[in-house]
Amino acid sequence: MLGRDIDRYSKLRYEIRAYMCFILEQNIKNYMPNISLDIVKNSLQRISNEIKTFNALYILDKNGILLGDIIGSKVVETFYEDKDFSNRSYYYETLREKKCILTDPYPSKIGGKLVVTATYPCYNEDNEIICIACIDILLEDALNLVSPASLYGYFSVANTIIYSVLSIALSLIATLLLIKGLSSLITATWNFKSLDIKEIFESTILLTLSLAIFDLVKAIFEEEVLGKNSNDNKTIHKTMMRFLGSIIIAIAIEALMLVFKFTITQPDKLIYAVYLMGGVFLLLLGLSVYVKFAYGALNLQKKARRK
Numbered sequence: 001m002l003g004r005d006i007d008r009y010s011k012l013r014y015e016i017r018a019y020m021c022f023i024l025e026q027n028i029k030n031y032m033p034n035i036s037l038d039i040v041k042n043s044l045q046r047i048s049n050e051i052k053t054f055n056a057l058y059i060l061d062k063n064g065i066l067l068g069d070i071i072g073s074k075v076v077e078t079f080y081e082d083k084d085f086s087n088r089s090y091y092y093e094t095l096r097e098k099k100c101i102l103t104d105p106y107p108s109k110i111g112g113k114l115v116v117t118a119t120y121p122c123y124n125e126d127n128e129i130i131c132i133a134c135i136d137i138l139l140e141d142a143l144n145l146v147s148p149a150s151l152y153g154y155f156s157v158a159n160t161i162i163y164s165v166l167s168i169a170l171s172l173i174a175t176l177l178l179i180k181g182l183s184s185l186i187t188a189t190w191n192f193k194s195l196d197i198k199e200i201f202e203s204t205i206l207l208t209l210s211l212a213i214f215d216l217v218k219a220i221f222e223e224e225v226l227g228k229n230s231n232d233n234k235t236i237h238k239t240m241m242r243f244l245g246s247i248i249i250a251i252a253i254e255a256l257m258l259v260f261k262f263t264i265t266q267p268d269k270l271i272y273a274v275y276l277m278g279g280v281f282l283l284l285l286g287l288s289v290y291v292k293f294a295y296g297a298l299n300l301q302k303k304a305r306r307k
Contacts, residue, residue: 004226006105008143009116013102015146020118020135021100023047028120028133037067040122040133044071047135053145055108055115056136062129064091085134094119094132105139114139163224167217174213181206201257205250212246219243244287252280 009016027043037059044057048071057071064086085091090103100120108115120133137145184203258273 005114005139005143009105009139012143012146016116016142017100017102017118019145020102020137020142021120023051024100024118024120024133024135028122037131040131041068044133044135053141054135054137055141058134058136060085060091060132060134062131064088064132067131090117090119090134091132094121095129108136108138116142160225163220167221167225170213170217170220174210174217177206177210177213181210201253205253208246208250208253212243212250215242215246241287241291244283244290248280248283248287251276251283255280 024047027047028040040059044059048054048057058069059067061067064084066083066085090101093101093103098121100118103117103119105114105116107113115136115138118135118137122130122133124130181203184199184206188199188203255273255276258276259270262270262273
C-alpha cells in the first residue's frame with residue numbers, strides 16, 4: 001500500500017540516499033579537470049547496464065534543460081516532451097546544496113507511479129557547474145535497495161494478515177459487547193416500572209468496554225494494516241489514553257455499583273468496594289504519569305527535529 005511504502009521510505013530515506021549517492025559518486029568523479037557531458041553520459045550508461053532497477057537516467061544542463069535522451073530500462077518513451085526541468089524543486093535544491101540529494105516520492109510522468117529522484121551536480125576544476133546527473137527510481141524499487149532481508153516482504157505480508165485477523169476478532173468481541181449492552185438497556189427501558197439499577201450499570205459497563213475495544217481495533221487496523229499514522233506518536237498516545245480511560249470508567253462504574261449493593265445488602269463487605277475505588281485512583285494516577293511523560297517525550301522529539 002502507498003501509505004505503508006511512504007512510511008517505510010521516511011524511515012529508510014537516509015540509507016537510500018547514502019546508497020544512491022555512493023552509486024553516483026563512484027561512477028562520476030566530480031571536480032575533474034577534463035569532465036564533460038560525454039563522460040557523465042557514459043557513466044550513467046554504465047550505471048544503467050550494471051543496475052537494472054532504475055526507472056530513468058538523464059542529464060540536465062546548468063539551466064535545467066534536458067540534454068540528450070533519457071536512459072531507462074522500464075520506459076516506453078525515449079525522452080520527455082517537455083525538456084525544461086528548471087521548474088522542478090530538486091533542480092533548485094541541487095544548485096543550492098551543491099551536493100547529491102534525494103527527493104520525496106512524487107508521481108512520475110513515465111507510468112504515473114511514485115518515484116524518487118537522486119541528483120548529483122558535476123563541477124569542473126574552476127568550481128563551475130557543468131551539468132546535473134539525475135536518476136529516477138520507483139519508490140518500491142528504492143525500498144528494496146536497502147531492505148534488511150529478502151524475507152522482509154513476506155514477513156510484512158504475514159504481519160498484515162495477522163493484525164487483520166486480530167482486528168476482526170476484537171471487532172467481533174466489541175460487537176458482541178455492544179449487542180449485549182443494547183439488549184440490556186432495551187430490557188431495562190421496557191421494564192421501566194420494575195427497573196433494576198444493576199441492569200443500567202451493567203449496560204453502561206458493556207457499552208464502555210465496547211467503545212474501548214473499538215478504539216483499540218481502530219488504532220491497530222489503521223497503523224498495522226493500512227499503514228496510517230505510524231509516525232504520528234501523538235495519535236497513538238491519544239488512542240491509548242482513550243482506551244485506558246474507558247477501562248478506568250468501566251471499573252469506576254463497577255465500584256460505584258458495588259457501593260450501592262453492599263450498602264443495602266452486605267454492609268460488612270463495603271470495604272471491598274473501597275479497595276476497588278482505591279484501585280481506580282491508582283489507575284488514574286498511573287494514567288496521569290503516562291500522559292505527562294508521553295507528551296514530554298513528544299516535545300523533546302519536536303525540539304530535536306527543529307535543531
